[in-house]
Amino acid sequence: MQLEVINLRVVFNKAMILNDINLSLNKGELVGLVGPNGAGKSTALKAISGLIAWRKKVSKGIIGGDITIDGLIVFNGERIDEMPAHKIVSNGLVLCPERRKPFREMTVLDNLLAGAFLERKKVKIKENLDIVYQLFPKLKSRTRQISGTLSGGEQQMLGIGRALMSQPRLLCIDEPSIGLAPIVRAEVFEKIMEINKRGISILLVEQEISTVFKMTSRNYVISSGQIITEGTSEKLLNDNVIRKTYLGM
Amino acid sequence: MVVDIIISTLINGSIYSILAIGFSLVFGVARIINIAHTAFYMLAAFCIYAGTNSFGLHPVLAMGAAIIFVTILGLASYKLIIEKIRVHPAATIIATIALAMIFQEIMILNFGAEFLSVPVLVEGFTVVFGVKITYQQVFTFIFMVILLISVWFLLMKTKLGLAIRATAQDRETANLMGMNESMIALVTIGISVGFAGFAGAIVIPLTVIHPHMWLSPLIIMMAVVVLGGLGSIKGSIIGAFIMGLTEAIIVFLLPMGSFLKGSVALTILIIVLIIKPEGLFGVSIEGE
Amino acid sequence: MNISILRRIGVLFLIAGIFFSWSCSKAGDSNVIKIGVIGPMQYSQGKGHWNGAELAMEEINSSGGIKVGNEMKKIELIKADSNEIASITDAANAMERLITQEKVNFVIGGFRTEAVLAMQDIAMDAKTIFISVGPASAELNKRVKEDYDRYEYFFRGSPLNSSYLVKNSFIHLGYIAAVLKKTLNLPAIKVAVVAEKVQWVEPVIAAAKSTIPAMGMELAGIWQPSQTASDVTAELSAIQRSGAHIIFTVFSSSVGVTFVRQAGELKIPALMTGINVEAARFDFWETTEGKCEYVITSANYLENITINETSKKFIDAYRKKYGEMPSYTAFTHSAISNLLRTAIEKAGTLDADALIPILENLKVETSSGTYKVDENHDSIWGPGYSIIMAGQWQDGSFKGIWPNNWKASDNAPAISYEGVAPVKFPPWMIEAYQ
Numbered sequence: 001m002q003l004e005v006i007n008l009r010v011v012f013n014k015a016m017i018l019n020d021i022n023l024s025l026n027k028g029e030l031v032g033l034v035g036p037n038g039a040g041k042s043t044a045l046k047a048i049s050g051l052i053a054w055r056k057k058v059s060k061g062i063i064g065g066d067i068t069i070d071g072l073i074v075f076n077g078e079r080i081d082e083m084p085a086h087k088i089v090s091n092g093l094v095l096c097p098e099r100r101k102p103f104r105e106m107t108v109l110d111n112l113l114a115g116a117f118l119e120r121k122k123v124k125i126k127e128n129l130d131i132v133y134q135l136f137p138k139l140k141s142r143t144r145q146i147s148g149t150l151s152g153g154e155q156q157m158l159g160i161g162r163a164l165m166s167q168p169r170l171l172c173i174d175e176p177s178i179g180l181a182p183i184v185r186a187e188v189f190e191k192i193m194e195i196n197k198r199g200i201s202i203l204l205v206e207q208e209i210s211t212v213f214k215m216t217s218r219n220y221v222i223s224s225g226q227i228i229t230e231g232t233s234e235k236l237l238n239d240n241v242i243r244k245t246y247l248g249m
Numbered sequence: 250m251v252v253d254i255i256i257s258t259l260i261n262g263s264i265y266s267i268l269a270i271g272f273s274l275v276f277g278v279a280r281i282i283n284i285a286h287t288a289f290y291m292l293a294a295f296c297i298y299a300g301t302n303s304f305g306l307h308p309v310l311a312m313g314a315a316i317i318f319v320t321i322l323g324l325a326s327y328k329l330i331i332e333k334i335r336v337h338p339a340a341t342i343i344a345t346i347a348l349a350m351i352f353q354e355i356m357i358l359n360f361g362a363e364f365l366s367v368p369v370l371v372e373g374f375t376v377v378f379g380v381k382i383t384y385q386q387v388f389t390f391i392f393m394v395i396l397l398i399s400v401w402f403l404l405m406k407t408k409l410g411l412a413i414r415a416t417a418q419d420r421e422t423a424n425l426m427g428m429n430e431s432m433i434a435l436v437t438i439g440i441s442v443g444f445a446g447f448a449g450a451i452v453i454p455l456t457v458i459h460p461h462m463w464l465s466p467l468i469i470m471m472a473v474v475v476l477g478g479l480g481s482i483k484g485s486i487i488g489a490f491i492m493g494l495t496e497a498i499i500v501f502l503l504p505m506g507s508f509l510k511g512s513v514a515l516t517i518l519i520i521v522l523i524i525k526p527e528g529l530f531g532v533s534i535e536g537e
Numbered sequence: 538m539n540i541s542i543l544r545r546i547g548v549l550f551l552i553a554g555i556f557f558s559w560s561c562s563k564a565g566d567s568n569v570i571k572i573g574v575i576g577p578m579q580y581s582q583g584k585g586h587w588n589g590a591e592l593a594m595e596e597i598n599s600s601g602g603i604k605v606g607n608e609m610k611k612i613e614l615i616k617a618d619s620n621e622i623a624s625i626t627d628a629a630n631a632m633e634r635l636i637t638q639e640k641v642n643f644v645i646g647g648f649r650t651e652a653v654l655a656m657q658d659i660a661m662d663a664k665t666i667f668i669s670v671g672p673a674s675a676e677l678n679k680r681v682k683e684d685y686d687r688y689e690y691f692f693r694g695s696p697l698n699s700s701y702l703v704k705n706s707f708i709h710l711g712y713i714a715a716v717l718k719k720t721l722n723l724p725a726i727k728v729a730v731v732a733e734k735v736q737w738v739e740p741v742i743a744a745a746k747s748t749i750p751a752m753g754m755e756l757a758g759i760w761q762p763s764q765t766a767s768d769v770t771a772e773l774s775a776i777q778r779s780g781a782h783i784i785f786t787v788f789s790s791s792v793g794v795t796f797v798r799q800a801g802e803l804k805i806p807a808l809m810t811g812i813n814v815e816a817a818r819f820d821f822w823e824t825t826e827g828k829c830e831y832v833i834t835s836a837n838y839l840e841n842i843t844i845n846e847t848s849k850k851f852i853d854a855y856r857k858k859y860g861e862m863p864s865y866t867a868f869t870h871s872a873i874s875n876l877l878r879t880a881i882e883k884a885g886t887l888d889a890d891a892l893i894p895i896l897e898n899l900k901v902e903t904s905s906g907t908y909k910v911d912e913n914h915d916s917i918w919g920p921g922y923s924i925i926m927a928g929q930w931q932d933g934s935f936k937g938i939w940p941n942n943w944k945a946s947d948n949a950p951a952i953s954y955e956g957v958a959p960v961k962f963p964p965w966m967i968e969a970y971q
Contacts, residue, residue: 054424058336089427101422103415105481114415117408118427166426250778257771362579362622364794364815368826374803380774383802455802456767457794457824465765500760500771 001074002027002201003048003093003170008071010040010047010225017043019225021071025170025203030196032212032219032233033205035246040225041205042098045172048073048203049095050085075170090118092169099178100159104148108139111147111158115165125165132161135191153184160191170201177208189215209247213237221246252378254497260386262493263393267448268466269473269485270400271441277417277480279434281331282342287470288349289442291463293319293449295356297367298458308370312450316443323442327435349463356460369454389451396447397486403440404482413437417480472514475521478528487529492517569613570603570887572877573635574869575628575646575656578618581818582671582866586646588859589670589867590614593874596854603878606885612873615639621652628652629659636663642887643668645694645872650674650737661687666889666896668692668876670868673699674737678915689893692914694876695868695905696837697925701918703741705925706811706835707748709939710785712927713810713833714754716960717782721970727757729781729807731772733764733792741787741812749785757781764790770799777805782970786811786834794824801828806969808962809833810927819862822933829930831963833938836928837865837905841956842937844906844926847875851904862935863904871903920945920952931961 001024008021018040025031033041046052047069056067073081080088102111112132116125133140136157142150147158156176163171173192177185189211196202196215206212213219213233221228221236223246229236236242243249272286293315300311326348334340371384404410416423416433424430456462473492477484495513503509521528572594576586594612602609617635621628629652635641636659644660647653648671657677660667667690669677675698681688696702714726730745732738742759749756757779760772769792776784784807788796793815800809810833815821817836821829840862843849851870855863863870880895881887900909906923910916916923927939936958942951 049425051421051424054421054430058420058430084429085424086427086429089425095425097422097425101419103418103422105418106414110411110414114411114423114426114428117412117415162426253771253774253778257774260770261768357579361581362577363581364791364824366794366798366824366826369802372802381777381803381805383770383799385802386770452767455770455795455799457791457798459791461765462767462791465763465767497771501775 001025002029002076003203004072004074005044005048006072006074008044008047008073009069010043010052011068013066017225018047021222021225021227023220023227023230025201027169028196028199028201029218030193030202030204030216032209032216033203033222034207034209034212034219035222035228036248037207039222041222042174043225044222045095045174045203045205047071048080049093049172050080050083050088051095053081054085089166092167093172094163094166094168094170095172096159096163096174096176098174100155102147102150102155102158102162104146106147107144108147108150108158109143111162112139112165115162118166128165128167132164135164135194136161152179153181153188156180156184156188157191160188160195164195164200168200170203171195172203172205174205175207176204177206177211185211209249250501253380254494254501256377256380256382257497257500258490258493260382260390260493261496262490263390263397264448264452264489265469265473265492266486266489267393267396267444268470269477269489270397270482271444272470273474273477273480273482273485274413274417274437275434275441276474277482278413278420278437279335280338280420281335281434281438282338282345283438283441284342284345284467285326285349285352286345286441286445287463287467288352289319289323289445290449290452290466291356291458291460292322292352293446294367294453294458294462295360295365295460296446297450297453298360298365301367308368308454311367315450316446319446319449320439320443323445324435324439327438332431353460353463360460362460365458367454367458383455385455392447392451396444400444400482409433409436414482417482468518469514472518472521475518475528478530481528481530484528484530568608568610570605570610570643570881571613571615571639571641572873573615573617573632573639573641573644573646575617575619575631575635575644576671576866577620577622577648578616579620580622580648581864582648583618583646585864585866586648586670586869587614587616588855589863589869589871590645590873592851592855592858592867593870593872597874597878604882605887615641617646619646619648619652619656621647621649625649625652625655629655632656632659636660636665641665643877645670645869646866647671648866650676653677657688657691661690664690664889666690666692666892668694668872670694670872671696671866673697673702675700675915678913681915682913689914690889692876692896692910693916694872695903695916695923696865697918697923698915699737700740702812702835702925703744705918706785707744707752708943709810709833709835709927710749710783711752712939712941712943713808713960714752714783717808717962720962721782721967723782723970726754726783727779727781728754728783728785729757729776729779730759730785730787731776731796732759732761732787733790734761735764735789737789738787745785754783762792762796764792766792767795768799769796770803772796773800773803773805776807777803781807782966783807784809784811786813788812788816789814791815794821797821797832798825798828801825801830801832804963804965806963806966808960808966811835816930817928817935818864819935821935822930827933830932831930831961833927833929833960835925836935836937837868837925838863839926839928839935839937841934841958842926843955844904845902847871847902848904848906868903868905871905871908875901875903876908920949924952926954929958929960931958 003025005023010018075093119125176188220230275281275283296315297311300306369385374381374383412428473488477488574590576583598611602611617631619628619631644667647669650672653672728749762769793813813834816834880892883895884891926937928935929938938960940952941957944951
């Protein structure tokens with residue numbers, strides 16, 4: 001088991017956002033985390049990658065953010081729930097955040113190099129850069145462009161590319177298709193499959209369930225902060241109640 | 250006249266930009282509005298005075314010592330006071346105001362509220378395109394340009410600079426790149442305070458040292474930063490030169506109004522806050 | 538932002554401490570004359586206030602005290618830090634304390650007009666005689682004129698009010714212009730006016746606009762940097778471009794130091810005269826790193842000039858005790874030993890209402906010349922009374938250069954104070970105009 005989340009609970013200003021989430025993922029797997037809007041999918045990814053704990057630390061008093069976080073997260077046999085976010089990255093668990101969040105004032109290249117922040121060897125960085133460029137040739141032709149001026153699809157590719165520069169063993173991707181045209185979406189999903197084929201496990205949060213189910217080996221269905229069920233795409237689609245109630249299909 | 254204005258703009262703009270960059274960086278990276286920023290500039294001036302007068306140090310040596318001392322003091326203030334309350338923005342601002350006041354009072358206790366001075370590095374002046382410029386100003390300008398280039402190099406060409414820029418733009422996402430945000434905040438504060446000390450060290454030989462000398466540059470610097478956009482380096486530099494230019498134009502075209510230099514800063518501050526609160530190149534903080 | 542909360546708290550503690558210690562030991566002691574000395578004690582002006590008063594107290598007490606009727610009473614001084622440069626509220630509180638807690642008989646001192654106006658009201662409420670030593674604003678005596686019954690307890694000690702100060706500075710200007718014209722053979726003199734931007738300066742500027750052309754000189758321009766400006770090189774470039782031979786300065790704060798320093802560094806070929814409060818301080822040479830050479834300003838006490846015997850004795854005693862020349866706020870010495878002492882001995886009482894008519898008619902020698910007040914309790918300026926000298930920085934010392942053969946009117950006798958020195962011109966100026 002590469003990732004194991006046990007009884008993860010997040011309470012934000014007395015509202016239970018995640019209620020005892022349990023999920024796991026094997027090395028090399030591509031697992032989907034699906035569910036309706038506001039179910040807690042993004043929060044789950046943020047909690048796993050340490051961002052909720054970070055926010056708890058820094059934003060006290062800013063949004064009146066009273067945050068509690070509980071539960072056990074084990075990655076590659078090591079507890080990461082008490083690790084600061086920047087350390088979790090060095091363990092190989094990398095999040096490509098929602099709305100890709102490029103550093104908008106920086107160039108494409110600087111964004112990618114930011115992803116490689118922890119890598120000290122220049123040769124290795126160059127190698128990874130080549131891999132990213134090979135995967136996303138469009139980025140190569142725009143290395144000097146300010147990333148805020150890229151199209152949505154290009155920004156998504158930059159987001160994933162930047163995450164790859166951090167040399168993930170498990171890549172969590174949050175809503176990669178959001179705001180993208182159908183053709184671009186297809187391309188993004190194709191790239192995700194390709195990354196998975198290179199041996200990188202992927203935990204994918206996505207609204208577009210029909211596409212996700214074609215890609216994933218297993219899926220978790222989450223609603224109102226709770227895991228409702230878990231299983232292969234086929235199994236979930238055959239369950240009429242699940243399909244109608246939670247997947248809206 | 251045009252030459253006068255250009256030269257005046259370049260010299261003052263370069264000083265303002267060094268102050269504003271430091272202030273802006275700390276805001277961008279650590280989200281700290283450091284009112285005490287120019288108090289460190291004042292402290293550096295007193296350090297040089299003490300260094301040359303009490304310890305008999307060579308002015309250049311005293312300058313170096315002052316910058317180092319002020320930087321250490323800045324880091325210590327951050328570690329011991331600011332970091333503990335940093336999560337509360339209002340408390341942080343109040344703490345930095347208190348810090349500035351404390352520094353001011355300590356200086357009054359030690360040196361009295363008198364006007365003091367330190368010698369210039371090289372006496373005299375030179376004439377550039379018919380305009381007299383003191384050597385100290387020439388030095389100031391050269392040092393500031395060197396400093397600006399080093400800042401540019403640090404930010405654009407080094408890993409630390411990349412991390413500072415990334416953190417300034419999006420602290421949360423910077424974490425995801427493995428950047429230790431609080432470590433970067435500490436380093437940035439060191440750099441920022443060092444710059445303030447440097448500006449104090451280089452500017453002071455042509456003017457007077459007194460415990461209240463941090464107030465008027467504070468207002469100009471805030472106006473520059475708001476004009477350029479909080480957190481933006483590019484904005485700070487452009488804002489600083491716009492401010493320098495405005496002041497120079499006022500002095501040369503409206504001599505009776507040269508006191509307006511100060512009010513111009515305030516006016517710019519207010520207008521920008523009303524019309525374009527994020528400034529020319531401000532970072533967006535709505536996501537937080 | 539200018540008001541230091543911390544210092545206020547500090548001052549409160551200090552005041553509380555002093556109050557307790559003094560109110561315990563001295564309460565009810567009516568055998569002394571209590572004089573409150575109020576001023577910004579952390580600044581040189583306040584130190585001047587205190588030193589002058591302290592010297593007067595020592596002199597008087599060692600000779601037995603002041604004769605009040607049949608009794609000899611000693612003087613007790615109460616120091617009150619007004620902190621008025623930072624806070625007018627602090628100043629009002631300090632005055633309040635002197636009057637209500639310390640129950641002083643007289644108050645002397647003050648510095649910043651805005652603060653002294655507040656102090657004045659408190660003293661008047663308590664019908665306590667208040668002799669100002671420090672503020673120059675004519676506003677203080679305008680109040681006496683407009684509401685005599687309320688403000689009759691106020692007297693201007695020193696300096697002369699700002700309109701005399703200005704009038705006198707223009708006389709300095711005329712003298713220097715005449716010497717300059719003759720020495721450098723100039724057909725006409727151009728004057729640049731540089732004044733800091735504060736309230737009391739406004740009438741000076743208005744006066745400069747009409748007076749300078751009326752004196753046969755050309756006004757090259759008026760510049761008004763901020764009080765705390767740390768860079769005036771742009772102004773200096775513009776002044777040099779205007780072709781001014783004389784820079785008429787009106788400065789009372791730090792910009793006066795900065796301006797002189799930067800002008801000296803740039804060797805601007807023009808002579809400075811006028812009012813520059815900082816330049817009249819005897820440590821100005823150090824403060825400007827020697828860049829004040831040739832700077833002229835109005836002055837009250839000068840090493841090389843003897844105004845009268847009283848002045849000479851005071852300056853000698855002051856220099857002996859404190860090792861430096863007195864600043865103009867040290868007139869507290871004369872306020873006690875010349876004004877109050879003479880009046881009290883004449884009246885034979887400390888009663889304010891009995892002292893007022895005596896002070897009103899007093900004509901007495903002080904360290905600044907002959908002191909007499911007009912009907913508004915304002916000290917009189919002019920030949921035979923007090924006038925304001927001009928000093929110039931020459932080779933590191935501040936030398937008196939005026940009055941030198943001054944005739945107040947065509948038929949008046951020429952006045953020269955003993956020891957007056959000739960005006961010197963910077964070599965770079967001579968070079969520029971030859």
